[in-house]
Amino acid sequence: MATEHQRRHDTRQRLLRAGGEVFARDGFRGATVRRIAQRAKANLAAIAYHFGGKEGLYLAVLEQSFAVARAKYPPDMGVATEAGPEERLRAFITAMLLWMLDKGKLSWHGKLMIRELADPSPVLDRVVEEAIRPLHDRLAGIVGELLAAEADSDAVRLTVMSILGQCLFYRNSQPVVSRLYPGRFDAARIRELAEHITAFSLRALRGERGTG
Amino acid sequence: MATEHQRRHDTRQRLLRAGGEVFARDGFRGATVRRIAQRAKANLAAIAYHFGGKEGLYLAVLEQSFAVARAKYPPDMGVATEAGPEERLRAFITAMLLWMLDKGKLSWHGKLMIRELADPSPVLDRVVEEAIRPLHDRLAGIVGELLAAEADSDAVRLTVMSILGQCLFYRNSQPVVSRLYPGRFDAARIRELAEHITAFSLRALRGERGTG
Amino acid sequence: MATEHQRRHDTRQRLLRAGGEVFARDGFRGATVRRIAQRAKANLAAIAYHFGGKEGLYLAVLEQSFAVARAKYPPDMGVATEAGPEERLRAFITAMLLWMLDKGKLSWHGKLMIRELADPSPVLDRVVEEAIRPLHDRLAGIVGELLAAEADSDAVRLTVMSILGQCLFYRNSQPVVSRLYPGRFDAARIRELAEHITAFSLRALRGERGTG
Amino acid sequence: MATEHQRRHDTRQRLLRAGGEVFARDGFRGATVRRIAQRAKANLAAIAYHFGGKEGLYLAVLEQSFAVARAKYPPDMGVATEAGPEERLRAFITAMLLWMLDKGKLSWHGKLMIRELADPSPVLDRVVEEAIRPLHDRLAGIVGELLAAEADSDAVRLTVMSILGQCLFYRNSQPVVSRLYPGRFDAARIRELAEHITAFSLRALRGERGTG
DNA sequence: CATGAATGAGCCTTCATTCAT
């Protein structure tokens, strides 16, 4: 029956969604399957049925999150590869900040993965390989161009980490940031941040190239 | 027996130490008082007796941690106040990295605070006011000098966050960093990182001042 | 296996029964959910699952107890409302004593409520409103008729308490009664007691009406 | 040293007093030695030191309570033995109610012993023999006179229990009484109650004698 | 296919007691 099949599919989807929200807010350990099932208006045992257990659901949520992130925030932000490296750096930083700080319905995608970095669960390795390394490699390429250096040279590495660090800070230390600087992070402010990080980093890079 | 007396008498200290290690590794929620008591070779109820409960122990651990950090890595690193702002920035960054990445017996101090940022416990507010804000204000002062701007201007704020972000990255995203760049962070490498962050930020600042 | 299924399926009922027995013997605070689960041959967590916790089970036990009492010993003992007040008083007292002193399988019903009176638990208010007040009002009506007075007059109140006091004494002070007058309280003796209290009270009432 | 000796004596007394208050309010099981020590401003271990433990303190408190009760509320209320039985019954009932319901500093004496009846602890036997039976025997004597019957006849027994029941009701069922009849039990009301119970019982007795 | 019911492990806390000075 189509209805049955539909409902089954829906339950699965509702669990994925509810799981994403709860995992992002409370972390893997802090989340409880009860709350997820409740929020998804699904039976408690449905999680075990569909995903084999709490960890299975978590993995599925992450998996889906990767796909969504790739589709919604491509690291080139629509900027063609032929564009100059400065433009591509700006696009990268903007995409990353938007992805992490987006307040929309899917805001938990960013939270979720950042949480995984700070509080590693058994699936961290997959997260790194599938989501982080592609981003990192792309950024390393841009920085390499800007520095006129090999992508795996130490100079590039250090610069990549300086840029990533600036971006991740806003998500990773958000509880502190919001206490030090009360104020909302709306879309406009996020673009301001992206612009600052881009300019800040480009100035540092130009100086380095001049020095080197 | 002197041994017995000794073991009995410093139960409080052993609990503080064991608590620090376990809290740093597992977070406030993930940690269990059982494991802490076990590691401290103390009775389970001793935690309630000395600290009133799990939360009390956590607070005591954090407070002790800040005190130790202030003593071991003073934010000025012995650089006199009369020194130039560039020198003081270098000292600040070096102290922060050393504190966070210290691999010694007290290596959990850095982990502990980062965990608190990523997954706030009920005592985050106290942590921010007592430990974070003083550090932040000192850094804002230095940056203000360098930019010739007010310490609470937006330009200073953005720059402060860029610097903090670069520093925190190495602790905050350590699981990822160690996967992307396998290799050990010994004292020499830490000083290299500090030097890079200092130079990177100073170049960016000089550029901004010139531009502004 | 049908046995297994049977055992699984009426866990709720077994918990109610075991809870009644244990609560009656040890009081709300003295009772432990562990002992109740053990006696019910149920899992410890089943109490939380079915009743939300210790207090929920206690409330359910009390409610069931009142329902059983109403069904087994209706306060009118089958005496029609048209009967004279003396006859209805006799029926009321008899029902109350039988309920409280019943030695059958459900002997804990009486104990349970008396315990609640002597050492109130958080649910006493509900007990009073749902179970005690209806009984009290019925008795006040009978006494009002006998005294030809308003049901809420002080004379009626004092008399009602004198009658209730006589009845409750046998359950309330049972440990003392059994020490002062060793001997068993079988059904025949209970009816003797009911007869005595009825006669004693009616004599006192007649005297008062004559005097008033 | 007199000071030392004095303080020691004081600690003991303070523990007795605090124990009485707490035991009366919370019962033997509900009371905690922590709260008692705290209220007595004494060390936690002082209870074990002075009384051997919780039960020892409880016993000592009861023991002291007997003495106080005998001294403050003699069952004859100062009425000479030569007085008529009716007068002595009135004195007995008045003394009993005052003892149980007294709101003064020593109000816990009554509460304490009544609690013991409803929720027997291991020392109930001593309470019955030392405090209850003397009262009972005296009452049985009075009732025997009034009924012109042997003190251990069944008629006397039933009447004694009817009178005790009326008195005990106000203490034993106090939580319910205060809900059914909101209003304070001051000294004047207590004397009213005593008068009612006396008159009620005397009318019942006169009727019985007339009948018998 | 999906679910209400049940399970066992583990957690934090409270308590009366004992110990060593």
Next chain:
DNA sequence: CATGAATGAAGGCTCATTCAT
């Protein structure tokens, strides 16, 4: 003589999982 410190035993509760229909 008195006390701060430490102990072991329970107690109520939550959680992820499994079971039988």
